[in-house]
Amino acid sequence: MAASAEGSRRSRLRLVVVQALVFSLFATLLGRLYYLQVVTGDEYTAKAASQSVREVVVQPQRGLIVDAQGRPLVTNRTSWVVSVDRTVLGRMGEERRTQLLKRLAHVVGVGKGRIERALVTCGDDGSVAGECWNGSPYQAVPVATDVPQDVALRVLEQPEDFPAVLAEQQTVRAYPKPFGVNLAHVLGYLSPITEEEYDAAQADEDTSLNGASTVGRAGVEQQYDAWLRGMPGYQRVAVDSMGRVLGDDGEVEAVPGSTLVTSIDAKVQGVVEQQLAATIARQRATYDPVTKRNYEADSGAAVVLEAKTGRVVAMASQPTYDPEAWVGGISKKELARLYSEDAGTPLLGRATQGQFAPGSTWKPFMTAGALTHGYSTDTRLACSSSFRVGNRDFHNHESAAYGSIGFDRALEVSCNTFFFRVGYDFWQRLGSDVDDVDAKDPLVDEAKTFGFGSETGVDLPGEASGRIADRKWKRAYYEQMKDYYCGISEKPQDGKTSDFVYKFAREFCVEGYAYRAGDAVNFAIGQGDTIVTPLQLARAYGAIANGGTLYEPRIAKAVVGPDGEVVREIKPTKAGSVGLPKKVLSYLDTALKGVSTRGTMNWKLAGFPLDQVQIRSKTGSAEVYGKQSTGWVASYTDDYVVVMMVSQAGTGSGSNGEAVRAIYEALYGVTGEKVDPKKTAIPGTVAPATLPTFTDDGAILPPARKKKGTK
Known part of the structure; x- marks a missing residue:
């Protein structure tokens, strides 16, 4: 009997413990529900709403590029662009996705394979250079540009047939070509922003760039891209679970880019x-x-x-x-x-x-170097048909000879042998020691003074620096290439190696570092290894x-x-x-x-x-x-x-x-x-210092010229 009472007591105790646990769980659940619905209800309501609202980037109109008279060189035009939202596309099954891309390819007139390649991020497996997407992975990918309006409207009006497909009007570059100009290397071109550029812009908090931006890749489009690109706007739109737009939810207007006025006529x-x-x-x-x-x-x-x-x-x-x-x-x-x-x-x-x-266009700078280092305007040198250096004859153009002449006449008739003598004289007096890479050379110094061998600083990307082939350059080039040419010269000549290359390799391997008299005389007439833009x-x-x-x-x-x-x-x-x-x-x-x-x-x-x-x-x-x-x-x-x-x-x-x-x-x-x-092609012969006139209605007029007698 006592044992039975003890068991009953323990059962009641267990029931009380279970009831307490259940009550605690319900209390915790009610507390959590109160926290979610009352304390943080507004926050979660906003998050839920945001899932049905998408920010659509409104690209700014890129700035114009005009010539010195205000004529448009680069403008913008409106184009219907069809894009695919890869996020929405990824939610579809394989069969539905294939059917959609086939239908889209047929409507926009672009091959299905090309659309698929356009949707692959550059650098990923299967990407094809020139066809892959190198923009933001979170941005809709353009797959067809300059689409006919009726096609774009069909995509817009039949969203059930084209889920994940967007059609919108965008501005793209246009080239009016006044007087038939091409100007491609000066103007440059645009292409989509890369993922690396987008990430860098995000890190720098540069809000002028986004995943759908196009940026300058060459010419002034690249050099002045920050001024031309403008500031994007944002349009908030309500969408359903398939990404279809249900309505507008606010907009921040884009700011157009600035106009670039050039000195080009x-x-x-x-x-x-x-x-x-x-x-x-x-x-x-x-x-x-x-x-x-x-x-x-x-x-x-x-x-x-x-x-x-x-x-x-x-x-x-x-x-x-x-x-x-x-x-x-x-x-x-x-x-x-x-x-x-x-x-x-x-x-x-x-x-x-x-x-x-540069050939003989080099000679005025050699004249300047000579006239400031011992020669004078009264100097007379022979313009013979040839000039011997060592065992080689360096010839005048077409073997013409003009007797004893000065620098002025030597420039007029472009006499090579006259300048050979000048170059040889400086080499013989100042630089005949081929091991002395620091030997003074007035002609080389003058060329550098005129800016050769370095960039001009023009406001275009990718400028070449040219090359002054002096003693230091020749020594550096020898160190860089000696293994290559010595490798050729150490082997028997084969059918793939011409006599000239084989002979050059043997000579280069032995003394390619030496700046000899032949180098000096060639330099004096703009020949040899010196190059300019x-x-x-x-x-x-x-x-x-x-x-x-x-x-x-x-x-x-x-x-x-x-x-x-x-x-x-x-x-x-x-x-x-x-x-x-x-x-x-x-x-x-x-x-x-x-x-x-x-x-x-x-x-x-x-x-x-x-x-x-x-x-x-x-x-x-x-x-x-x-x-x-x-x-x-x-x-x-x-x-x-x-x-x-x-x-x-x-x-x-x-x-x-x-x-x-x-x-x-x-x-x-x-x-x-x-x-x-x-x-005259330019009114007044020379362009005025003033800029074109920008009127309130957006027109650009030629620069106003000052009347005679006015300040």
Whole structure:
């Protein structure tokens, strides 16, 4: 009996414990519900609401790019763009996803395979360069651009058939091409922001960039991207579980980008491009008596600068490309062509990135170095048909001889042997010890003073620095390449190695570090391993024209905000001075006039009114092993510098003389032998210092010119 009572008591105790536990659990549950619904109810309500509201980025309208007269070079147009939201797409089953992409491909006229490749993030397995998505992984991916409006409306009006598909109007770049200009290498192009760039912008708290941004990749589009891109807005929209838009929920307006005013003149640019293209076409149809075939004329460039400011008025390069090719995404095939050597590497801007031996256009700078280091304007040297250095004869062009002449006449007739003697003299007196890499060399020093061997500082990305092939460069190049060439020379010559390469390798392996007399005489006429860009050469001639100032060439003149107010004015920037005495600059100026009036450029300027428009010029024909000569004309007036070169096109004046004349005719309004100021390409001959006028209604008018007699 006692045992039974004890068991009953224990059962009741267990029941009480269970009841207490159950009560505690209910109390905890009720407390939690009270906390969630009352204490933090507002927070969770907001979170729940946010799951049905999506922020859609409203891209700003990118700023315009205009020329010095206010003519539009780059504008914007509206385009219907169809995109796919990969987040929503990922929630679908494989079969439904496949059906959707097939249906979308049929409607927008893009292959299903291409759409699928476009949806793969670049760098992931299966990504294809030029077709993959390199933007934010959280942004809808554009799969079709410039879609017809009826197609876009079908996508919008039938969301049940196109879940995860968006259709919206976006602004894309447009190129009005005033006077038919191309200007691709100056303007540049856009492409989607990469994930790395997006992450960097996030880290820097840069709100002007987002996962759907496009950014400048070349030219002024890249250089001034921060000003042109504007500030994005945001539109909050309610969506259902499949991402379909149900309605608006607020908007923050986007701020348009600023307008970039350049110093380019579209009319002059059009003339320069036409003349460069015509020169290349003409030379390709011209027989080369040296190589016994037509000239290849494979590339070329032309630059027009304001002599007194260094501003770029025109800049052209061939081969070129159509900047429209990048709008809406470039195809893999077209991208490969732009990088292809067989197509001439169209993406390479020869004016700033092409590097070529300058030939005889180099001689004015060698003259300056000589006249400030022991030689004088009274110096007379022999212009013989050849000049022997060691066991090798260095020849004058076409073996012509002019007797004993001065520097001025040597420039007029472009006498090589005259400058061979100058270069050899300095080498013999100051640098004949080939082991002395620090030997003084006035000609090398002068070239560096004129800015060669370093970037000009032009406001374009990717500029090449050129090369001064002095003693230090040659020693460094030897250290870099000796193992390669010694490897060739140490083996028996095989069928893949030409006699020239095998002989060169053997000589290089033994004494490739030595800066010998042959290097010095070649340097004096712009041959050998020294290379320059056309823009470097133009800037250096500009320093002779303006009295000795080297400018950093500038394309941009100002940044103007959406309200028409100047945000930033970009002044000409002085990079330094060449430090030449006035009498030396004056002597060079007179000698280069002689090149035009009675020297190597005269036959192309017959009948031109040189008494009214005084053109100073220097021609050049640079020899390149295994190729035809590169033709140069470098010239200037009181107002402008004009430089043109065409690779593998023959002599300087023979290839470029007519084109350079035509450019000056346009600049000064020359018809026949008369100058008509009313016919100048730029009203008033030289562009005014003032900017175009931005009116309240958004129009851009040419700069207002001051009337005569006003301050």
